[in-house]
Amino acid sequence: MTNALEITQLNYRKNTKTILTDVNLQIAPGKIVGLLGENGAGKTTLMRLIAGVAKNAKGTIAVHGETREAPRRAFVSFSEALQGFRPADKLSQIRDFYALAYPDFSAKKYLDLITFLQIDDDQKLSTLSKGTREKFIIALTLSREAAVYLLDEPFNGIDSMSRKRIISSIIQWKQDSATMVISDHYVSEIAALLDEVVIIKDHTVCAHKSSDQIRSEFGLGIEAFYESIYEGDIHDDEL
C-alpha cells in the first residue's frame, strides 16, 4: 500500500542556516500523527515543504506517491493563516474562495463545522478574535476532503474549553483513510488523539513511534516521552 507521506533524504537550508537535514519519514494512511519539537525545530518548515510552499529543498517528498508539487498540493489541506484575504472580507467570501479553488471542498462539511464551532460566517475577517480566527482556519482546512491534513499549531489562542471540544471531536471530521499531522504545544491535550508521534530535534526526525510503542517500550506517556528526549533522559541509541 502506498504511504500517505514518504520523505526521503530531505535537506533544507535558508540564509546559510541548516533548518532540516537528512529527514526520512514514512506515514501510513489513516493515522493521526503528532509533530513535536521545540520552537524553531523546523516543524512549520517541514509542513510547508510537504505543502509545496517552501522551496529549494533537496530530497524527495511524496504524498500518496505523488512527488510533483502541484498535484501533491491537491492531496494536502494545510492550515494557512488567511494572509491572502483582506481584513474587510466576509468569512462567506473566503468560503466561496475555497469552494472555487479546491475541487475537494465540501460545502456540507463546512456548514457542519462552522455550526459545531459556533462561527457566524457573515462576519468580517477583521472582527474575529484570535481564537475565532483559528477556529475558522480549522473549519476551512477540515472542510476539504483531503488525503493529508497538515494542522500547524491549530489551537493557538483558542480557549481551553473550545480546544478540548475540538480535539475530542477532530476524528469525526476526517475520513478513515485520511492522514492528519498536527504540530502543537498542547501535547498533553492532543496526546489521546495521536496514533503516532514524530519528534524533530537537531534539525532532523529523531524519533517516530506509535503511541502504543511509547507506552510499551518506554513506559511513558507521549508528553513525558517527548520531554525525556529533549532533556536527554532518552538517548538517540535507545530510539
Place this chain on the structure above:
Amino acid sequence: MTSFSHAFRVMWRPKFRSMNQLLFFNLIAVVITMLYQIWQLGLANLEMITTVMGWGAVFGFVAFILLTRQNEQMLVSDTYRLLPTGDTKLYLANLVTSLVALVYVGVVQVVLVLIGTAMTGKTIRNWFQTNVNFQMNAADLRNLALYGTTTVFWAVAIVLWIWVFVNLIHFGTNTISAFLPNVQQRIVKGVLAVILTWVAIRFMSWIAHLESQVYNHFTTVSDITLNASGIWLDLLSLFVAIAVVAALNIFMMKRWVEAKY
C-alpha cells in the same frame, strides 16, 4: 487540481472588488467636483470633461499602483501558492486578472468621459478641432484605426512590462536573499535598488520619447500615415522581453521563491 479558469476567477474577485471600491470613490470625487462647479459657475457653465478626465487620470494611476501591489502580494501569499495548480498557470492567471481589472477601470473611465461629453463637451470638441485634422479620407481613417490599435497594444505592453519587471526585482531579491546571511542581504538589496532606479529612469525616458513621437504623428501630420515600422519593431521586442522575463519569473517561482508566512 485547480483549472486555469478557476484560478482566474479566484484571483479576479479580490481585484474586481478593489477596483469597484476605487471607482466608487472616483465617482464621489467627480460628483463633489461637479456640485462645486455648479455652485461656483452655475449650471450653464458646467464643464465636466476636464473634471472626469482629471479624476480619471488620478484614479487610473492609483488603480495601477494597487494592482501592482496585489500582483506582488498574491504571488508570495500562502493563500494562492497553496492552490493545487502549476506555478505557470498561477503566474499567468495573476498577470491576466490584473490586466483585465485595469482594462475594466479604463472602460469605466471611457464611459464616464462619454457621459461627460454628452453632458458638456465643449472643451474636448475644441481640442479636437484645434489639434486633429478632420479632413480625412478612407485611408486616413484606416490609419487612424491602426494608430488606435497600436496605442492600445503599446499601453498593454508597457503595463505588462512594468509588472513583470517589478516581479523580476522582487523574485530576484527574494532568490538571492535565500542564499545569503542577513548582512550580505542588505548589501545586495542596496545594489539592486541602484540598478532598479537606473533601469526605471532609462525606461521612463524611452517611454517619454516614444510618447512624443506618437503625439507628433497624431497632431502635426495632416496625412496620417503610420510610417513607423520602428514603433512596431519596438513593440514586438517589448513583447518578447515580457515573455522572457515572465518565463524567468516563473522559473524562480518554481525553484526558489517561497510564500511568506
